[in-house]
Amino acid sequence: MAKEGGLLDEGLEGLNHNFLTGxxxxxxxxxxxxxxxxxxxxxxxxxxxxxxxxxxxxxxxxxxxxxxxxxxxxxxxxxxxxxxxxxxxxxxxxxxxxxxxxxxxxxxxxxxxxxxxxxxxxxxxxxxxxxxxxxxxxxxxxxxxxxxxxxxxxxxxxxxGELTKRRGAGKGAGLVIEQRDGQTGGGRGLEQPVLLSRS
Amino acid sequence: MGADGSPAAQTFEGRQEMTSAALTSAVAKLRESGAVMRMTEEASQQVQETFDGDPTGDERMIMNMGPQHPSTHGVLRLMLELEGETVLRVKPVIGYLHTGMEWTGEELTYLQGPTNVTRMDYASPIFNELVFCLTVEKLLGVEVPERATWIRMLMAELNRMASHLLFMATNGMDLGAVSMMLYGWREREEVLRFFEMVTGLRMNHNYIRCGGVAADLPDGWRDHVLRLLDMIPPRLDEYDTLMTGQPIWRDRLQGVGAITAEECVALGVTGPILRSTGYAWDLRRDDPYLAYDEVDFDVVVGTYGDCFDRYAIRLNEIRESIRIVRQVLDKMPKGDYRVQDRKVTPPPRARIDESMEALIHHFKIFTEGFKVPEGEAYCAVESPRGELGCYIVSDGSSHPYRMHIRAPSFVNLQSLPHMMHGGLIADGVAVISSVDPIMGEVDR
Structure with missing residues (x-):
C-alpha cells in the first residue's frame, strides 16, 4: 500500500485498472x-x-x-x-x-x-x-x-429483501438477532428476543 | 414379525421398507421379484436359487432411491438390494402422489368429472377425459355426433405424439443425451401450441366432455395441424441420426431390461412394453373405439422386449400417429361437435342472453349435473402407456357411485422388479425411463 503511486499516495487516480464501488x-x-x-x-x-x-x-x-x-x-x-x-x-x-x-x-x-x-x-x-x-x-x-x-x-x-434470513431460534443460519425498541420488533411490547420475520 | 415371517420394519411406513434378503422369507422375495402369479415350480425354484447367494456378503446393501430423484420421473421410490452394482431385488414404493382422485371423482358430478380425471396422467390428459366420457356415454346410451368423434381422434393422436415426444426428451436425458431433452421439448411445444389454440390450455384441457367436445375447432385449425405434420417428420429423422443409430445409445439400451410376452401378460403389462415383446396388442385395432376402424395404421411391434425396442416403438408410433392425423384431416365431417340432447348438453352461450329457459337450463345443468341411469360400465382406450380403462358404477344420481381408473402406468410399474433384476444399477435408470411411468396416474 505504501508503494509509490499506490492508493494511499494518489487516491483512485493511482490505479491503472477500473473498478466499481458499491x-x-x-x-x-x-x-x-x-x-x-x-x-x-x-x-x-x-x-x-x-x-x-x-x-x-x-x-x-x-x-x-x-x-x-x-x-x-x-x-x-x-x-x-x-x-x-x-x-x-x-x-x-x-x-x-x-x-x-x-x-x-x-x-x-x-x-x-x-x-x-x-x-x-x-x-x-x-x-x-x-x-x-x-x-x-x-x-x-x-x-x-x-x-x-x-x-x-x-x-x-x-x-x-434483507440479506440474511432467519426463521426461528437456531434454525436456518443459526443466527439470533435481538431487537430493541426502534427496530423492527419495537413498539410491540415484546420482551423475548424477536426474530426478524421474512417480509 | 410379519405374516410371512420377516420382521416388520420400524418406520411409520411399516412394511413398505425393504428388509435384507437374510431376513426375508422366500415367499416374500418371490413376491417382490414380480412375475410370481403363475410360476411353474421350476421357475420358482430358479428364482429362489438366484437369491441364495450369500445374503450377508460384504457387497450386499440395501439402497433407497427416491422419492425425490431426478430419474424416477416424479416421486417414484425404489428400494434396491444390491450386490456390488448388480441389482438383486427391487421394491417400488408408491403413494407419494396419492391425490384421492377416485374419491374426488365420486364427489363431483358427471359434468365435472373430466376436470378431475384429466389431471391423472398429465402427459396425456386427453386420453383420461376420453375414457371417462366414453364410459359415461355408454351408461347414458348417448350417440356422439360424428364430427365430435373425429375431433376426439384428432386430439387423441396429437396427444399421443406429445406424450411420446416427452418420452423422447426424458429418455434421452436419463441416458445422458441431454440435447435430446431440448429437442423433445421443442417439438412438444409445437403440439401444445395447437392444444392451446383449441382448448385454451396447454395441459389439463377438460376439452372432451360427455356427449362431445367442449368447443368446435377454431378457424385455421387445419393449417395449423398441417404445418405441424410437415414439421415433425424431419425432426424425427434427426432423432434417428442423433440416437437410433448411435453406438453409445444402442449399447445403453439393447438387451437391457428384457421381458417376454408371457411375463407381460402375467403381469398385466400393456402398451409399448407389451408390444416390444412382439405381441401386437393395440386396443385401437383389437377393440376399436371412436372411428379407429375407419383409418389405416400399423401396430408397431418389437422383437426382443428390451429398452431399445420400447424406444423404437414409441418413435415409430409418433410416425403412425402422424399418418392417422392426416387421414383424420381428410375425413373430418361437418356437423355438430356435441350431441343435441338437452339432458346432457348445456345450451349455447348465445341462447342464454335471449331465453329465460336457457338460463334456467344452464344453471340447473351446471349446479346439479345430469342423472345417469343405474348400472355399471367399463371402457378402455389405448393411451400412450397402455390400456387405460375407466369403470363407473352409477346409482342413478348425478355423481358416480364408484369411479375407478385402470391406470396403465400403475400396472406397468409392476414389471420393474422383474426387468431390473440381475441388471446393473445404471441400467435401472434406463429401465425406469423405458416404462415411462407417470406418477400422477400411478398414485391417482
Missing part, C-alpha cells in the same frame, strides 16, 4: 438473484410445465436459472411443482431442511398453494403448512410464463 450487501444480493439454482422437485402436472420453462422455448437460462440441481444441498430455490400428498410432506420438509441458507420456496400451482380442486383426505391443503413459501404462482397448471413471473417476483424479493 455496498457489499448490494453486491451479494446481485450475485444471488442472478443465479438462483432451483432444486428438481417435480411432483405432478406442474413439474411438466416447470420442465417446459427450462426447455428451449421459454429458456430459463435467461435468468441464470437453468441449472436444476439434483442435490438439494446445491440448490437455493425449491419450486414445489404439484400436489403435495400427506405421504410426501415429510419428504418435502426433509429436502427443504437439507438445502443450505439462503433458500427460497416457490409454491407452483393451486394444489401446492391451497390444495386446489382436491379438497380431500390425501392432500396437504397448501404447502405453506410444511415449508415457508416466498412466492405463490397461481394456475392449474401455471404456464411457463406464470412461473417466470413468479421467478422474477422472487428475484425482486431477493434484491430488495
Amino acid at each position: 455496498q457489499l450487501e448490494n453486491l451479494i444480493k446481485w450475485a444471488r438473484y442472478r443465479s438462483v439454482f432451483p432444486a428438481t422437485f417435480g411432483l405432478a402436472c406442474c413439474a411438466i410445465e416447470m420442465m417446459a420453462a427450462g426447455g428451449p422455448h421459454y429458456d430459463l437460462a435467461r435468468f441464470g436459472m437453468e441449472v436444476f440441481r439434483a442435490s438439494p444441498r446445491q440448490a437455493d430455490l425449491m419450486i414445489v411443482a404439484g400436489r403435495v400428498s400427506q405421504k410426501m410432506a415429510p419428504v418435502l420438509r426433509q429436502i427443504y431442511d437439507q438445502m443450505v441458507e439462503p433458500k427460497w420456496v416457490i409454491s407452483m400451482g393451486v394444489c401446492a398453494s391451497s390444495g386446489g380442486m382436491f379438497n380431500n383426505y390425501a392432500l396437504v391443503q397448501g404447502v405453506d403448512q410444511v415449508v415457508p413459501v416466498d412466492v405463490y404462482a397461481p394456475g392449474c397448471p401455471p404456464g411457463p410464463e406464470t412461473l417466470m413471473h413468479a421467478i422474477m417476483t422472487l428475484h425482486e424479493k431477493i434484491k430488495d
